[in-house]
Every structure is written in structure tokens, then in C-alpha cells.
Amino acid sequence: MRLENKVAVVTGAASGMGKAIAELYAKEGAKVIVSDLNLAGAEEVAAGINSIGGEAVAVKTNVAHESDINEMIDLAIFTFGGLDILVNNAGIMDDMAPVGDVLDGKWELMFDVNTKSVMRAIRKAIPIFLEQGNGIIVNVASTGGFSGAHAGVAYTASKHAVVGITKNTGFMYAQKGIRCNAIAPGATMTNIVNTISNVNELGAARTKVIKGVIPRLGQPEEIAQVALFLASDESSFVNGAVITADAGWTAG
Ligand code: NAD
Numbered sequence: 001m002r003l004e005n006k007v008a009v010v011t012g013a014a015s016g017m018g019k020a021i022a023e024l025y026a027k028e029g030a031k032v033i034v035s036d037l038n039l040a041g042a043e044e045v046a047a048g049i050n051s052i053g054g055e056a057v058a059v060k061t062n063v064a065h066e067s068d069i070n071e072m073i074d075l076a077i078f079t080f081g082g083l084d085i086l087v088n089n090a091g092i093m094d095d096m097a098p099v100g101d102v103l104d105g106k107w108e109l110m111f112d113v114n115t116k117s118v119m120r121a122i123r124k125a126i127p128i129f130l131e132q133g134n135g136i137i138v139n140v141a142s143t144g145g146f147s148g149a150h151a152g153v154a155y156t157a158s159k160h161a162v163v164g165i166t167k168n169t170g171f172m173y174a175q176k177g178i179r180c181n182a183i184a185p186g187a188t189m190t191n192i193v194n195t196i197s198n199v200n201e202l203g204a205a206r207t208k209v210i211k212g213v214i215p216r217l218g219q220p221e222e223i224a225q226v227a228l229f230l231a232s233d234e235s236s237f238v239n240g241a242v243i244t245a246d247a248g249w250t251a252g
Helices: 016-027 039-051 066-080 104-132 153-172 191-199 205-210 220-231
Strands: 007-011 031-036 055-060 085-088 135-140 178-185 242-245
Touching (some): 007 016, 007 104, 016 031, 016 039, 016 055, 031 039, 039 055, 085 104, 085 220, 104 153, 104 178, 135 153, 135 220, 153 178, 178 220
Parallel strands (some): 007 031, 007 085, 031 055, 135 178
């Protein structure tokens, strides 16, 4: 097993990629804090992991609130005695507005949930990682984190900022045993894709597949495999990197 006795915190783990990551990490031996705004969903994921011999605890976390983030990480220490892997996965994408139409409130919410949460969770984890001399951070960014063509301005900017946090953190702590990398998934079959497909034709991922713009939609389990690689020693020389997983969509 590749994560034996490691303690992982996964945000947004009640569904989609976060759920797949929590389940795969547990299968590989990690003890997992299943964190989500949706407590019932998180409890279901944790129960599923525990029912097959894994170790998981659910917690209600609104990543837009710093106190929730701090409690989530404290819970890992309290319950499992440490923190080895932090996966900042929770995110929202419910707005396709370009800058001419974006509302201040939407911009602020998107940054609170998608970006400030990542900075705050890392900030909370850093002293723990520094003290133990190692730590792994995996941020779930997006192809919208380097392309302007995939989403509204608020989401696009929020994920570009996640890429910036990833690179800066990877660089700044490179000699302290801490690695920080990001995944940039392309359109993946989760609730987010269902939501945007309803919001605006521009974001209708399925339509894009049909029209041949996107090669295919990904499965959350395919993103989880990248998250496993980044959490394991197999990626020991990978730091400050953004790994795209999109079936070649953005390679063209
Ligand atoms: P999802 O909707 O299935 O999962 C997102 C999870 O985050 C949900 O369980 C939701 O309850 C939780 N969440 C939302 N707001 C929260 C908050 N304030 N605090 C805590 N939890 C909160 O969608 P997903 O596709 O699995 O999304 C996971 C990540 O992947 C997001 O960061 C998203 O931006 C990113 N992403 C998704 C796609 C895609 O096509 N699905 C593509 C690129 C990037």
C-alpha cells in the first residue's frame, strides 16, 4: 500500500473527485478526514470506507470559514495523531459570467471557496509540516487555472490563483521537506459538470464532447489516481507542478 499509516485530510470529499480521492487514499492505507459542507454526504463516504476496513471520520467544513478549516485540521491531529497529506479539493463553479457581467458577490464567494480556503488550509498545515520535516499538499485547480476559455471570469481567476499558490508554496518550502502540487482536471463527470451544463450553454460540457471540442469527459477515479501519485513517494521529485488530466483537451 502506497499511503500506509499516513493521515490525509480531503476537502469537498462528499462527492465527485474528493470522494474518489478519499476512497482511493483509504484503500492505499491512509486514515482520512472526509471533510465537506455536506455533512450527510461526508458521513456516507466515511461510513463506506469504514465498512470495508478503512479508517475515516467525517466533518462538516465550510472552507470559506477559517475557523472551520482550523477545526478540520485539528480534528486530524486529535483523531489520527498527525497530518501528512492535505488535499484542497472543495470548489464551486456555478457562474459562467465574463467580466462584463460578473457580480462582486459572486467573485467574492468564488475566491472565498476556491482560493482563500486553499491559502488558509496550507497556512494552518505549514507549522505541522515544518515541525515534522515533511508534508504533502495536493491542490485541485482546473484547466481553467491556465486557460481563459473554459469558465467564467471569477472561476478562471480563482483557479489561476490556486496555480500561483501551488507554485509559490512548492518553491518556498522546497528545502523543508514539503511538496505542493496541483492537478488541473479537464471536464470530469461530477455534480459540477451537471450544474454548469444547466447554467449556460457555453459551459455545457456534454455539448462540447458531442461537438468534438472535448475528447471525452473524465471520471473522478481518473483524477484520484493523479492525486495518489502526488501524495505518494513515487512523486518525490515533483514539486510546484501542475499536472493536467484532460485526455489531451488543452494539448491542442
Ligand atoms: P462536486 O460538486 O462533485 O464536488 C465538490 C464538493 O465540494 C461537494 O461535495 C461540495 O459539497 C463541496 N463544497 C462546495 N462548497 C464547499 C464549501 N464552501 N466548503 C466545503 N465543501 C464545499 O464537484 P467536483 O467536480 O468533484 O469538484 C472538485 C474540484 O474539482 C473543485 O475544486 C472543482 O473546481 C474542480 N474541477 C472540477 C472539474 C469538473 O469538470 N468536474 C474540472 C476542473 C476542476
